[in-house]
Amino acid sequence: MNENHLTSLIDQMTLDEKIAQLMQLATPFYKGASNEGQITGPMASMGISEEVIRSSGSVLGASGAKEIINIQKTHLSENRLGIPLLFMSDIIHGYKTIFPVPLAIGCSWDLESAEKSAEIAAKEAAVSGVHVTFAPMVDLVRDPRWGRVMESTGEDPFLNSQFAEAFVHGFQGEKLETDHDRVAACVKHFAAYGAPEGGRDYNTVDMSERQLREYYLPAYKAALDVGCEMVMTAFNTVDGIPASGNKKLMRDLLRDEWNFDGVLISDWGAVKELIPHGVAEDTQEAAKKAITAGVDIEMMTPCYVHHLVDLVKEGQVNEALIDEAVLRILQLKQKLGLFENPYRGANEEREREIVLSDSHRQTARDLASKSCVLLRNESVLPLNADQKVALIGPFADNGDILGAWSWLGSKDDAIKLSDAFSTRIDSGQLSIAKGCDIETGSNEQIDEALRTAENADVIVLALGEHSDMSGEAGCLADIRLPEAQLNLITALKKLGKPMISVLFNGRPLDLHGVIEHTDAVLEAWYPGTEGGAAIVDLLYGDTNPSGRLTMSFPYSVGQVPVYYNNYNTGRPKDAPDAQERYVSQYLDIPNEPLFPFGFGLSYTTFSYSDITLSADTIKPGQPLSISVSVTNTGNVAGEEVVQLYIRDVAGEVVRPLKELKGFKKIMVAPGETKQVTFELTEEQLRYHHSDLSFESDPGAFVAYVGSNSKDGTARQFELIK
Numbered sequence: 001m002n003e004n005h006l007t008s009l010i011d012q013m014t015l016d017e018k019i020a021q022l023m024q025l026a027t028p029f030y031k032g033a034s035n036e037g038q039i040t041g042p043m044a045s046m047g048i049s050e051e052v053i054r055s056s057g058s059v060l061g062a063s064g065a066k067e068i069i070n071i072q073k074t075h076l077s078e079n080r081l082g083i084p085l086l087f088m089s090d091i092i093h094g095y096k097t098i099f100p101v102p103l104a105i106g107c108s109w110d111l112e113s114a115e116k117s118a119e120i121a122a123k124e125a126a127v128s129g130v131h132v133t134f135a136p137m138v139d140l141v142r143d144p145r146w147g148r149v150m151e152s153t154g155e156d157p158f159l160n161s162q163f164a165e166a167f168v169h170g171f172q173g174e175k176l177e178t179d180h181d182r183v184a185a186c187v188k189h190f191a192a193y194g195a196p197e198g199g200r201d202y203n204t205v206d207m208s209e210r211q212l213r214e215y216y217l218p219a220y221k222a223a224l225d226v227g228c229e230m231v232m233t234a235f236n237t238v239d240g241i242p243a244s245g246n247k248k249l250m251r252d253l254l255r256d257e258w259n260f261d262g263v264l265i266s267d268w269g270a271v272k273e274l275i276p277h278g279v280a281e282d283t284q285e286a287a288k289k290a291i292t293a294g295v296d297i298e299m300m301t302p303c304y305v306h307h308l309v310d311l312v313k314e315g316q317v318n319e320a321l322i323d324e325a326v327l328r329i330l331q332l333k334q335k336l337g338l339f340e341n342p343y344r345g346a347n348e349e350r351e352r353e354i355v356l357s358d359s360h361r362q363t364a365r366d367l368a369s370k371s372c373v374l375l376r377n378e379s380v381l382p383l384n385a386d387q388k389v390a391l392i393g394p395f396a397d398n399g400d401i402l403g404a405w406s407w408l409g410s411k412d413d414a415i416k417l418s419d420a421f422s423t424r425i426d427s428g429q430l431s432i433a434k435g436c437d438i439e440t441g442s443n444e445q446i447d448e449a450l451r452t453a454e455n456a457d458v459i460v461l462a463l464g465e466h467s468d469m470s471g472e473a474g475c476l477a478d479i480r481l482p483e484a485q486l487n488l489i490t491a492l493k494k495l496g497k498p499m500i501s502v503l504f505n506g507r508p509l510d511l512h513g514v515i516e517h518t519d520a521v522l523e524a525w526y527p528g529t530e531g532g533a534a535i536v537d538l539l540y541g542d543t544n545p546s547g548r549l550t551m552s553f554p555y556s557v558g559q560v561p562v563y564y565n566n567y568n569t570g571r572p573k574d575a576p577d578a579q580e581r582y583v584s585q586y587l588d589i590p591n592e593p594l595f596p597f598g599f600g601l602s603y604t605t606f607s608y609s610d611i612t613l614s615a616d617t618i619k620p621g622q623p624l625s626i627s628v629s630v631t632n633t634g635n636v637a638g639e640e641v642v643q644l645y646i647r648d649v650a651g652e653v654v655r656p657l658k659e660l661k662g663f664k665k666i667m668v669a670p671g672e673t674k675q676v677t678f679e680l681t682e683e684q685l686r687y688h689h690s691d692l693s694f695e696s697d698p699g700a701f702v703a704y705v706g707s708n709s710k711d712g713t714a715r716q717f718e719l720i721k
């Protein structure tokens with residue numbers, strides 16, 4: 001069906017049918033769904049008519065080829081013009097083969113593996129009938145109190161942009177029309193959802209447009225620049241107007257300035273939430289504001305279907321706005337080939353072969369081992385095979401390692417730490433105890449742990465948060481491990497045995513109580529279906545840890561927000577002439593985070609030398625090459641993430657102390673030296689000025705090359721224009 005057919009199809013549609021095409025409903029509204037008719041809670045009061053369901057445009061949350069084929073078949077038999085449904089679901093870090101949470105994938109600094117994970121997620125989802133995934137989530141994050149930091153790739157706009165591109169490539173491939181093993185991607189949450197005040201979900205986001213453009217917008221733009229098909233609105237306000245009713249953000253910027261002509265969907269209920277936000281008095285005004293702002297699909301609230309017909313008839317909303325929204329939705333259906341084949345890739349037989357296959361599991365295991373970050377190691381790792389291990393903690397034998405937004409993944413499919421240890425060493429070498437629950441504990445549990453550890457050579461502590469202690473609405477004001485787990489550590493420490501902490505969590509934690517009492521700390525995040533196996537690979541050195549943090553670990557929650565690309569202030573604490581008191585500092589804690597962006601240890605060590613610039617100036621069209629030699633000075637092979645940062649010494653506005661501009665993850669054999677070269681361009685030195693112009697300024701710059709955002713070797717250069 002080509003463009004003309006689509007417009008002639010729209011001409012055949014009644015106004016009611018057009019508006020119903022803008023409605024997205026969850027599966028209980030649809031015949032053929034496994035939960036058909038289970039319309040409960042707020043859904044029950046939505047007032048959705050049978051006519052709306054018959055003419056609706058898309059379904060949220062369907063899964064499985066059988067269910068989706070059933071729903072589509074029934075729908076097509078009842079839809080007057082035979083317009084197929086779009087099936088959209090949250091496939092964030094895997095479909096049934098669950099990969100590490102995106103914050104962990106970000107810590108792999110491995111774009112190729114990230115793309116591969118999205119490709120596999122798409123393949124499993126597409127064969128199960130899904131057409132669109134509500135991913136990637138690319139919200140920049142600086143506040144670990146916010147539960148959804150687990151869903152982001154971190155605090156840096158450049159790195160987030162690189163991952164955004166990788167995920168979109170993985171989900172969509174190069175030919176979405178013909179490659180039925182791919183799904184359309186939907187970048188979210190537009191915009192700046194990751195910056196809620198107080199780290200409290202759905203809370204106010206308020207910042208300058210310059211800050212928005214400099215830090216929070218690049219990753220969405222990166223996703224769209226590589227063809228991401230959809231955008232989802234954010235729940236929050238942007239400069240005082242909720243995103244879903246924000247014409248300046250959606251029409252002026254997204255559509256006009258960025259030329260995005262794909263489908264814009266609201267987040268769940270976000271159109272109706274214009275009322276509690278206080279920019280709409282009722283659902284009619286909410287409908288008018290959202291359609292005027294350019295929101296094509298209303299997810300799970302009925303403002304459009306209840307009011308747009310009247311608003312058009314009363315001349316308050318131009319029908320052309322409805323037509324353009326419908327056209328964009330039909331164009332996406334056409335791009336996915338649904339008019340020719342409404343079932344696209346859905347295939348029950350292939351589904352059984354593909355979903356959760358061994359090769360998918362292996363890819364998940366490899367990516368998980370690349371995503372874990374070794375934060376401390378006082379020569380107790382790697383373990384050796386003849387040691388007796390006491391595996392203790394609430395995550396010792398716990399499948400809750402998939403993390404939030406893994407709704408189709410099953411904990412029963414997960415390789416737990418206990419499973420992996422049992423496979424790796426003889427049962428006589430392994431003893432397991434819970435020691436405490438995640439948030440509560442008892443003396444009996446601790447006594448059992450002490451007995452279990454009595455004859456062990458080493459204690460492996462498996463600690464962390466419930467997966468629902470992060471994720472949507474999973475915000476915490478206290479980001480330390482629960483008291484019960486800290487008590488367990490203190491009790492076991494008295495045994496005087498080497499202790500290794502493995503952490504399962506969805507956010508940077510305040511690690512006091514852990515870092516000073518245990519000899520090694522491995523940040524495993526939520527490592528996914530193969531998590532236990534990946535962690536044991538790392539603990540025994542079968543794989544050398546290579547993860548690097550993409551979000552700072554604060555010294556304490558009082559430091560938050562703390563991030564590496566901060567400004568210097570007029571009274572930097574570390575200035576040569578700094579006063580004792582009147583500088584930017586805390587009286588009770590350091591300014592620096594506990595662990596900085598880019599940090600991570602290896603079982604080997606690397607040295608940097610011969611950092612040279614191809615010139616001491618850079619010009620437009622004349623890039624600067626920055627080379628460094630990296631030597632593996634240890635006795636095992638390992639991957640190093642070589643990082644390039646720059647500092648613009650004096651700008652028209654204040655400039656961050658460091659900005660990541662390049663990275664390369666390289667494998668280096670023991671004793672080997674590899675040269676790494678970065679090409680820095682003038683374009684990469686551009687930034688948003690006070691008038692929002694995006695350009696570079698001539699003047700002094702510093703390049704830093706190193707293994708993280710804190711330790712780098714400086715080289716000066718100058719931009720000449």
Ligand code: GLC
Binds near residue numbers: 268
């Ligand atoms: C949620 C989330 C969004 C998700 C949507 C559909 O509230 O904010 O990320 O895609 O609903 O499940």
